[in-house]
Amino acid sequence: MDNLLDRALGLDGRGDRWPLLGKVVLVEDCVETGGAFVVHHIIKRFLSPQPAAASNHSLILVAFSQPLSHYDRVLRKLGCNLVAQRDHDRFLFFDMLNLRFPGEEFRDDVKTGSSVLVSLFEKIYNAVRALSAEKNCITIVIDDIALMEVVANGSSDSVLDFLHYCRTLTSEFDCSVVALNHGDIYSTTEKPMLMLNLEYLSNILVRAEPLATGSAVDVHGQLMVFNKGEHDGQGTPGSKVHNFHFRVKENSVDFFYPGGRG
């Protein structure tokens, strides 16, 4: 069943094509209001049982912050079995905590600093090329950008280069890219360059913020979804902004307009 987030992201259509093809989705959150549930929701929608035409969806999860068991547990509660998907080669887990990649043994001669991202991209590029040759629809999820910057020894240039290259995959292979970033890390800098650059780079921006009135039991925060339009000459309205509240429950998330909580 579609909800407000699905509608804001354009996931409420009835077509066979994954609506986020060729798009970069940036999810920004903060300490008070985590945005990881948005990423989990997109993963679940992408890998959910689909009509036969869409059974070629493949997800690449580049995880800097959590092990596979964490995602497995979370997605199981949402009704999605990641381990089964992995066994069917529909889910590739790039473990950046332990530097383990699908099909590779753990190696000691691991590179450090900015070249980690170059070799990470090479692995992703090879995986995408292989999947694309079998006509798969691919989504790359990055969790998260702040930790990617740590892995790159603080080089935000390397992070931006990496994300630029991921974006080229959206035009070359029609992939989707979904990335999580923590906005409040940059709150003390005058011009948060990395964050601003990422906002320019993305097609859809999802921002999770606390309520202006503070925390509440039945409303955990608010989401702002900014869906930028691109020129396609079809005359439909361009960019759209959606604002609504949410409540994270044990096995799902409720989305509702302010005051609409029954």
Place this chain on the structure above:
Amino acid sequence: LRDGALEGEHAPALTIKDSIPLGFDVFAHVLAQLSSHILAGKSQSRGLVLVAFTRSPSFYVDLLKRGLEVNSIQILDCYSDPHGWKDRIKDVKDMDKLCSLAIELGKGLLGEGKGRFSFALDSVNEMLRYASVHSVARVLSDLRSHDLASCVFWLLHSDLLEDKVAAVFDYMSSMVASLESENLSLTEQNFRRAKFSIRFKRRNGRVRLMSEEVSIERSGITFMGGSLLPKVQFNLQLSEKEQMDRAKVVLPFEHQGNGEPIEIYDGRRSLAD
């Protein structure tokens, strides 16, 4: 931009500046307009070289395909593999090489014939990520001063730069077009409408300012207000309050209209007659 360069002068240079993500739509609009002028033979320029950093060449081909001959545009692809991560040979950091490649592409467009060509750069911010301000400024200056350059234009996101860096590119331009939104919060209204201002630097040193409301939809840009209003120290139009006040002013000898027949005393006989 359409009229291009005068003999003995540098080519006109336009900076399209924004601090909200609408500048690209203006850049694309200028690109499409100039391309159709080139195609129709209405511009000094006979071709255009596009240096693409932030969108793929195929994106631009789709954007411009409506009635455009591919022969009049060349795209220098700095988007797909700027550092050679996919294909070890490439690297866009060498700005001099980039500049000469762009010029070569332009000459290729002209072929055997005479004429000039235009340059478009998307965007200066990306170039600054790969090279120093001096190198990037030198590229723009070289392109602008080249004998065969008709005009040059580029996109700049000012919120990603320090003010002094943005000022460098303002100085290098003969025209600066800025896009601003009325308020800073992220609302739907914000991202469809903005104020578009242009500052022209004339050869004699005078500066001319113009501004207009702009509305950006998926199908393209609409300039509201018909024509650009010059921005001067005084208001050319009346505000609403001023219009209301003007309507209330009672002019001498004007018919007051209080329901009775109007009588005007002309001094030749008394009113009692």
